[in-house]
Amino acid sequence: METTDWPVLAAIPFAVFLGMEVFAWAAPQYIMHSWGWGWHHSHHEEREGWFEKNDLYAVAFAAFAISLFVVASYGYLIVGAVATGITLYGAFHFIVHDGLVHQRGPFRHIPHKGLRQTLGAGTSAAPDGQGQGRGGSFGFR
Numbered sequence: 001m002e003t004t005d006w007p008v009l010a011a012i013p014f015a016v017f018l019g020m021e022v023f024a025w026a027a028p029q030y031i032m033h034s035w036g037w038g039w040h041h042s043h044h045e046e047r048e049g050w051f052e053k054n055d056l057y058a059v060a061f062a063a064f065a066i067s068l069f070v071v072a073s074y075g076y077l078i079v080g081a082v083a084t085g086i087t088l089y090g091a092f093h094f095i096v097h098d099g100l101v102h103q104r105g106p107f108r109h110i111p112h113k114g115l116r117q118t119l120g121a122g123t124s125a126a127p128d129g130q131g132q133g134r135g136g137s138f139g140f141r
């Protein structure tokens with residue numbers, strides 16, 4: 001089977017999606033709470049209006065995925081499959097993390113109270129690290 005056969009191309013976004021879960025675990029520790037703190041600290045403060053500086057991460061990741069789609073448009077189907085996986089994960093993260101956990105967007109009604117408490121446990125309720133305001137080891141924050 002060639003890497004450009006459709007079953008392979010269809011499987012790649014799912015594999016990338018799972019890989020993004022690893023990235024979403026690692027990025028807060030090694031980027032956001034490290035050298036990327038300048039953008040991320042707004043995520044730990046009260047938000048005024050619709051946006052926070054931390055949203056620049058979403059913009060940067062989207063720009064990265066868009067650039068991959070541009071490359072794919074020149075015939076690199078595998079790159080397009082990777083970009084699809086990243087985009088699907090971005091949508092998933094936006095709905096679950098920003099929408100349900102942080103109550104942004106049109107998701108005002110939480111159908112399953114336990115779900116939000118579970119997903120939000122590491123985001124707002126739990127202390128971040130040992131009192132120094134950063135660090136810790138939560139997946140979603």
Ligand SMILES: [Zn+2]
Pocket residue numbers: 028032033040043044141
């Ligand atoms: Zn954080």
